[in-house]
Amino acid sequence: LGTTATYTESELVSLLKSRDNKAFSYLYDNYAGALYTIISQVVDDVDAANDVLQEVFVNIWRRIETYDPVKGRLFTWMLNIARNASIDLVRSKSYQNSLRNQSLPQSAEAEFAGSPSIPNIDNIGFRKVLERLKKEHRVLIDLAYFKGYTHEEIAVIEDIPLGTVKTRIRNALIQLREYLK
């Protein structure tokens, strides 16, 4: 907030590639919140979400050389790293075990009230836009985007044909684009 330096995306990328600490601090200030939001929408636990955010920034730092601007914007690249890291954690055995160890009433309460530590999770970020979708679309996007299931897995989970899954997801995405405009 003190420093008012702003960078264009290509300036920022080349500074990051040259391991510029100031640029990295700028990156954090401008994007950590957006990335933390997507992480929190996949990972329920606050401590785990904090760990994932750290993992994500370390990965951005390590892998900035592999970022290819031809294939997409920097934020898209970071967003995908954040989403993948979150889904990987949620699907990991250790995380599944820690969920199982929680006492039942607590998680039932949590389900009822929404996560106690991260309130209003459904009213921010991408989730907020999702709320406007039809239920049959919303369920599939939730499974695909926030839970990371493949189309084939979703067809099994929802017990609907694979072709229908694909069509509905495509239609939902076209809708989302309209809502995001």
Place this chain on the structure above:
Amino acid sequence: VNIHEYISSGIVESYVLGLADDAERAEFERMCLLHPEVRAAREAFEISVEKQARTSRLEPPAALKSKILSTIEMEYSAKSDRRSGNTPPPPYMGVARDGQNNDGLSKLKVRRMPVGLQKLIAVAAVVLLVLSTALNFYFFNRYREYNQRYQELLASQTQLVQHNQVLQTRMLDYEKAVEMMKDPGMAIVRMPAMPSAPDPNSATIVYWDTTTKDVYLAVSKLPTPSVNEQYQLWAMVDGKPVDAGVFDLNAGPGMFKMKNIPRAEAFAITLEKKGGSPTPSLDKLYVLGKV
């Protein structure tokens, strides 16, 4: 493909949000390079996603920033010392997840390859292995087949060489015989069949070298003896039979060289026990000829 249909098919959103599979991603990246409209549509959607994400957001705990920055600083100073040891992951968007086998403890690990590509490589490796095994069998069988043929050829070649040697030896024998017959110093003693001979057509000829006194025998016809019998040539010297050696009919078609006889009035052949006898069995006197 109609570009506008392609753009509005949902592929743009699917790609940007990381929901496209590997084939779709590859196709989309190709289309972006080919058609600026596709790329423009992608960028427009990326910007709207980014805007939305940055305006409506949660803030992480304030203490997290310094923790993350110090982690990175530590890593960087450690890394700059051993830079060359760590190869960076291949350049791609980094959207593939390792999924189920990913342990929550190895949080900071770097993803390397899309799962699809790994599978593809694994499948390709298996296919190549099967193919190479099959080829090994094929070539091994071919090798055995050719080796067998080679051995057969080798055997038949050896046989041909032996046969050739036999023919050459015979030819030399015949040449020698012809030379002898042409020799004017060679006395020829015709030996017709005797009454005691089982075959009246039996006949042999003795060629007797008058200078060296060597005796050669040419058999034109004699009955085949049994295995424990042998023909014996005798020279009649002053009315007494002198052993001139035994011979085998199957020893060859040429002439048999017999013992050297300095003086004789006649030659005769009797059938004797194998190895010959000291005196001739006159009941088996088959041929006789006077000098």
